[in-house]
Amino acid sequence: MRPIVNSAAIRRLNRARVFHALREHPHCAQRDLVGLTGLDKATTSAVVAQLVEEGLVERREVPRPRRVGRPETALAIAPSAGLLVGARLEPGTIRIVTATLAGTVIEQLQTPGSRDIATAIRSLRDGIDRAVRAGEGPERPVRGVGVGVPALMDRDGRLELAPNLGWRDSPIAALLQAEFDVPVHVDNDSKAAALAERLFGAGRGLDDFVCVAGHSGVGCGLFLGGRPYRGAEGFAGEFGHIALVPGGRTCGCGKRGCLEAYASEPAILAQAAERGRTLDDLWAAADAARAGDPVLLGLLEEVGGRLGLALSYLVNLTNPQAVILGGNLCVVAPFIRPAIDRALAEHALEPLRRSLRVAISPFGADAVPMGGVALALEGFLAAP
Amino acid sequence: MRPIVNSAAIRRLNRARVFHALREHPHCAQRDLVGLTGLDKATTSAVVAQLVEEGLVERREVPRPRRVGRPETALAIAPSAGLLVGARLEPGTIRIVTATLAGTVIEQLQTPGSRDIATAIRSLRDGIDRAVRAGEGPERPVRGVGVGVPALMDRDGRLELAPNLGWRDSPIAALLQAEFDVPVHVDNDSKAAALAERLFGAGRGLDDFVCVAGHSGVGCGLFLGGRPYRGAEGFAGEFGHIALVPGGRTCGCGKRGCLEAYASEPAILAQAAERGRTLDDLWAAADAARAGDPVLLGLLEEVGGRLGLALSYLVNLTNPQAVILGGNLCVVAPFIRPAIDRALAEHALEPLRRSLRVAISPFGADAVPMGGVALALEGFLAAP
């Protein structure tokens, strides 16, 4: 029973609504916003005026005034409205992206990661400093920082467990916040990526979709009913540890037959090695498949089938509008996609399948840092 | 982007919030409501005054004024506040329940069902008339009717497909509304049952839980993030048609190896028959298990294991606070429960399991009609 609704909250909500509508329809007129947001003309007027006042939105002359009547003035997110910073924390490297409030990427760079949390935080801060300096223009304040971490995160920004990083039970949000004087938001990488898809990617305009990303593991971000779904403790979306194959391959989590033991990058490479193909990474696997190697083609088809079966569970349970494949899975997408589609056709119920789209993330490996940008944007718009 | 929030909506929300707090904590004082709802003292005062004015709530003298200071006056939902009607539509029988706004059951009865939709509707209307007359007191108006149907229902109250009833593509909500001059709400039976658990049953106070009910099929109602989750088309929770056993038993949906082909009442009885035990219904199965029949004990344990495996998927994906077993599953709960718990322990991730409760619905076979009551209550409180 937490969320108390008052006028100020309504205003923030409406402001965010107008802002997002403007993001998705740049250079539209105020009267279009009325239709897009469902708000009243007067309310829209007030909100737009406030956004202009705040310097987040600017009015521009519309180029073609061919119709009768007063010409509309185009609205757009001001380029100088501010800068958002997104990052992805992984053991090997930290990827950082800066973007405008409209979601246009300004800078991308990476900096070494670390399994030592203090070192990683320092590296992240230095990287962000560099990225911001590089993208800094006149009067373009940093509005927030968002970080996606491959970890179970609870609602308060505490890191519960991050097997790949070897971290557990750390108040990481607070640690990071201490390094910056702008708001810092930290969340699970898959959830961040799902938010990125919703705001900037293949999930634009969708209220119900799932975003499956394979990296060192297989994660899943749920976007349900128009908002990210976190679950009771913030652990929802543990797609990788579905027990898919009774008595199957051993998974990093200690169990057997998890999806992750078949469909994560390390698992795919391990299976390839067992079949006599030693490969460095998924790009090499994709190359081999593109070259027509039947072993790789067969393996990837198998992987696609397992992913598709697991996805059918997800689809039957949550009835999403779309399934978005992201992360490293994008690299091998062409080779797993047919098997995924077949498995969905076979195992997902027809009425649920009818409205289902399977899409590939436009961000590839940058989905998580873009998720950080998305977290920062949401945080900025929700702030008082 | 539909839901427009204005002052009136806030007031409705707050009214519902206070009402539900009062339902869950009868005879509490107004000052307790402040804590329970998180609303301001003044707002609470205004809302309570309105509820009293509307005749939904009454003030009572508190029996024990032992503390210093002005004694508190107890508040309670007025018994005369109104009557709610809930029903469950099945091919064989229609079960009807009437209850007060506080959720106390007044009348229960059943009336014959039908596969002919017009006949079924007529039977339902007659049954409701009887039930209401029986529970009618002085000045107790019927506030709404809610009906749970074993069908895929879309958001607009159209019935898409009801295999067990043999219905498809019928505007059932409109048909029923034409029979009554109070608001009628129709929804999928599992979703209705989940709402009943949330308001009156084992899900009280929980924001994230799933409610699995076995009848002629196996359905699942999702309650996520403090509200019922319907999915993009309203089809979420198709738990019964998860493809659990590759190449397994044939399911009514035409596929093979669906959970429903193992764990629904007909499936359990069919499997028992294959093992030489011809039984009429699950009650007979439970009797045999209670008598120590090893065939039944083994079979039910198997069923529990499969249910538990499927539940582990659900748990890993949605991280609920509780899994509530309802419907006919309640009848055999003692015999499937251990296997469910074992399967969850084996296949659900530890951090997710830590906060998970497995509960049995207190309603048994009346979960769906109580869901109708819950639908009617929510509808009444949401009305302008």
Added chain:
DNA sequence: CGAATTAGGTAGACCCTCGAACTAAAACGA
């Protein structure tokens, strides 16, 4: 150059919540 047309702003009504001051009703204490 006025009428028509369209974009956008404004004023006032009416709601909401909230903080602070106020009233109500009891026990306590001298």
Added chain:
DNA sequence: TCGTTTTAGTTCGAGGGTCTACCTAATTCG
């Protein structure tokens, strides 16, 4: 007995929200 203290609940005004209805601005058309 009667003020003081304590606790419960109400009222009032400030501040802010949306919405209806009207108003102004800027253009084309005839």
